[in-house]
Amino acid sequence: MKVLVCVSNVPDTTTKVTFTNDNMEFNTAGVQFIINPYDEIALARAIELTEGGKGTVTIVNVGKADTEPTIRKALAIGADDAVRIDATPSDAYFVSYNIAEYARDKNFDLILTGRESIDYNGAQVAAMVGEFLDIPSFSIIKKVEFDGSIATVDREVEGGKEIINVSTPFVAGCAEGVAAARIPNMRGIMSARTKRLEVIAALESGQSTRIIKYEVPPQRSTVKIIPADEVGKLVELLHSEAKVI
Amino acid sequence: MSVLVYVEHAEGNFKKSALEIVSYSKAIADQLKTNLIALAIGNVSDENLTALGKYGAEKVLNVSDKKLDNFVNEAYSFVIADTAKQEAANVIVLSNTFSGKGLAPRLAVKLKADFVSGAIELPDIQNEKFVVKKTTFSGKAFAYVELLSSIKLITLTINSYQLIESAVSSKIVKISPEFRDSDFRATVKQVVRSNDKTPLPEAELVVSGGRGLKGPENWHLIEDLADALGAATACSKPVSDADWRPHEEHVGQTGISISPNLYIAIGISGAIQHLAGVSSSKTIVVINKDPEAPFFKAADYGIVGDAFEVVPKLIESIKEFKAQK
Numbered sequence: 001m002k003v004l005v006c007v008s009n010v011p012d013t014t015t016k017v018t019f020t021n022d023n024m025e026f027n028t029a030g031v032q033f034i035i036n037p038y039d040e041i042a043l044a045r046a047i048e049l050t051e052g053g054k055g056t057v058t059i060v061n062v063g064k065a066d067t068e069p070t071i072r073k074a075l076a077i078g079a080d081d082a083v084r085i086d087a088t089p090s091d092a093y094f095v096s097y098n099i100a101e102y103a104r105d106k107n108f109d110l111i112l113t114g115r116e117s118i119d120y121n122g123a124q125v126a127a128m129v130g131e132f133l134d135i136p137s138f139s140i141i142k143k144v145e146f147d148g149s150i151a152t153v154d155r156e157v158e159g160g161k162e163i164i165n166v167s168t169p170f171v172a173g174c175a176e177g178v179a180a181a182r183i184p185n186m187r188g189i190m191s192a193r194t195k196r197l198e199v200i201a202a203l204e205s206g207q208s209t210r211i212i213k214y215e216v217p218p219q220r221s222t223v224k225i226i227p228a229d230e231v232g233k234l235v236e237l238l239h240s241e242a243k244v245i
Numbered sequence: 246m247s248v249l250v251y252v253e254h255a256e257g258n259f260k261k262s263a264l265e266i267v268s269y270s271k272a273i274a275d276q277l278k279t280n281l282i283a284l285a286i287g288n289v290s291d292e293n294l295t296a297l298g299k300y301g302a303e304k305v306l307n308v309s310d311k312k313l314d315n316f317v318n319e320a321y322s323f324v325i326a327d328t329a330k331q332e333a334a335n336v337i338v339l340s341n342t343f344s345g346k347g348l349a350p351r352l353a354v355k356l357k358a359d360f361v362s363g364a365i366e367l368p369d370i371q372n373e374k375f376v377v378k379k380t381t382f383s384g385k386a387f388a389y390v391e392l393l394s395s396i397k398l399i400t401l402t403i404n405s406y407q408l409i410e411s412a413v414s415s416k417i418v419k420i421s422p423e424f425r426d427s428d429f430r431a432t433v434k435q436v437v438r439s440n441d442k443t444p445l446p447e448a449e450l451v452v453s454g455g456r457g458l459k460g461p462e463n464w465h466l467i468e469d470l471a472d473a474l475g476a477a478t479a480c481s482k483p484v485s486d487a488d489w490r491p492h493e494e495h496v497g498q499t500g501i502s503i504s505p506n507l508y509i510a511i512g513i514s515g516a517i518q519h520l521a522g523v524s525s526s527k528t529i530v531v532i533n534k535d536p537e538a539p540f541f542k543a544a545d546y547g548i549v550g551d552a553f554e555v556v557p558k559l560i561e562s563i564k565e566f567k568a569q570k
Binding site for chain 2 (some may be wrong): 011013014015016017019026037038092093096118119120121122123124125126127128130131132134135136137138139140142152153155156157158159160161162163164165166167170175176177207208209210211212213214215216217220221223224225226227228229231232234235237238239242244245
C-alpha cells in the first residue's frame with residue numbers, strides 16, 4: 001500500500017500567540033514549530049499500515065525551507081521519503097490544489113491528513129484534495145482499517161459515528177483514536193538524515209483568500225471569587241448576572 | 246443573485262444550530278438586498294420545511310431520494326453545488342458541523358468559491374469588500390479573512406449567532422437533481438448514535454472535569470452536576486489520555502473547541518492548550534482547590550475549594566433553584 005501523509009508545520013501548543021506588522025503577521029520570534037498534532041496521528045497510522053514491508057509512506061508538506069526540520073522529524077518517526085512543495089501555504093485551497101496535483105499521477109492508495117491544523121483550523125484540506133482528485137473524502141475519522149483494498153472507516157457525525165466501507169483510493173482526516181502518535185528513536189533520527197526529501201515548485205491555484213488582520217481575544221474582566229461555603233451565591237449570579245441558567 | 250443556506254436535520258427535525266444559520270444567512274441576504282433560499286436534503290415534513298420561513302427563508306428546496314437517506318458526502322456536495330448553480334447563489338452558508346466540514350471544502354472546489362470555515366460573526370460587507378471573522382490558533386486569536394471570488398462560501402461556528410425571527414411566507418419546492426454514480430463509492434454500513442445527550446459542540450451548557458477529580462470512579466460528580474443543569478460533559482486532555490473518559494469529550498487545542506454559554510471547569514488547572522479550546526465560552530466558572538491555578542485568570546466566576554466538597558453542594562443548590570422556577 002502506498003500512503004501519502006500531508007504534514008503541516010505549526011507553532012508548538014504551548015505558544016503564546018502574538019502578532020507583528022500592525023497585527024497582519026504571526027510573530028514567529030522565539031516560537032518552536034512542530035508537526036501538527038493531528039498529522040502525527042495520521043503519520044502513526046500510515047506507518048502501522050505499511051510497516052514490515054507492506055508498503056511505503058511519503059510525506060508531503062507545502063512550505064518554505066524553514067519547514068524542513070518538521071519534515072525530517074516525520075522521516076525520523078518512520079516515513080520513507082518526503083516532498084516539499086516550495087511555497088508559503090497561503091490558504092487551504094492553494095495547499096490542497098498543490099497536494100492534489102502532486103499526487104495525481106502517483107497512484108497513492110490512501111491519502112491521510114490531520115483533521116485540522118492547530119494554527120489556521122480550517123479543516124479543509126482532506127475534502128478539498130478529495131474533490132480535486134474526484135475521490136471520496138472523510139473529513140474527520142476515528143478509525144481506519146483495511147481488508148485488502150477495502151477499508152472500514154469510522155466517520156464522526158453529529159451525535160455519533162457512521163461505519164463506512166470504501167475502496168481505495170480515498171482521503172481521510174485523522175482525529176484522536178485513529179492511532180497513538182509515535183516518537184522517533186535514535187535509529188530513526190540517524191536514518192532520517194539520508195532519506196530522500198525532494199523539493200518541487202508550487203503551481204498557481206488561481207484563487208486565494210487573504211487574511212487582512214489578526215486580533216487576540218479580549219481579556220476577561222477580573223474573576224469574581226465566591227466563598228466555597230456560599231455556592232448558592234454562584235447559582236444566583238449565573239442566573240441574574242450572567243443570565244446563563 | 247441569492248443567498249443559499251444548507252440546513253441539516255436529524256431524522257426530519259431541524260436543530261437549533263440549523264435555525265441559527267438560517268437567521269445568519271437571512272441577515273446576509275438583507276445586507277446584500279437579495280433573497281434567502283434554504284436547502285434540506287432527505288425526508289423532512291412540509292410543516293418543518295415551512296417553519297424555516299419563520300427565520301427568513303423565502304424559498305425552501307427539498308431533495309428527497311432513497312439514495313440520500315444516509316449522509317453521502319460526495320453526493321450531498323454535488324447536490325448542493327448543483328442547487329447553488331441553479332439558483333445563481335453568490336453566498337452559500339453551511340454549519341461548521343462534522344458534516345459541514347465534509348461538504349463545504351468540496352463545494353469550494355466545485356464552485357471555485359473563496360471559503361472561510363468557522364465564522365463567528367456576520368461578514369463585514371462594505372466598499373465592495375467581504376470580510377469574515379473566524380477563530381484561529383485554536384482559540385488563541387481571531388483572523389479577518391477577505392473573500393475575493395464572486396461566489397463566497399462560509400461555515401458558521403455553532404452557538405455563535407442568535408435565533409432571529411423574521412417571518413416571511415415561504416414556498417416549498419421539491420427538486421430532483423441528477424446524481425453521479427461515482428459519488429456513491431462509499432457505503433454507510435451502520436450509523437452508531439452515542440447517546441441521547443446533546444452533542445458536545447452544540448451544547449449550551451458544559452460541565453468539564455480534570456485530573457483534580459483523581460479518577461474515573463469520581464466522574465459521577467461531573468455527571469450529576471451536568472444532569473442537574475441539563476448540560477453536556479467534557480474533560481481535559483490528561484483525563485482522556487488516561488482513558489478515564491472517551492476522546493470525544495476532550496476539549497482543548499488538540500481536542501474539540503467549544504463556545505457554550507456556560508463552561509464549568511472542575512479540577513482543571515487551565516493550561517494554555519486547554520484555554521485555547523474553551524476561551525470563546527460566554528461565561529466560565531472555575532472550581533479548583535489551588536488558588537494559584539492559571540484558569541482563575543481566564544474565568545468569570547471562581548470558587549477556591551475541594552471539588553469533592555463544593556460540587557455536591559452546588560448540585561443541591563442548582564436543584565433547589567430549578568425547583569423554585
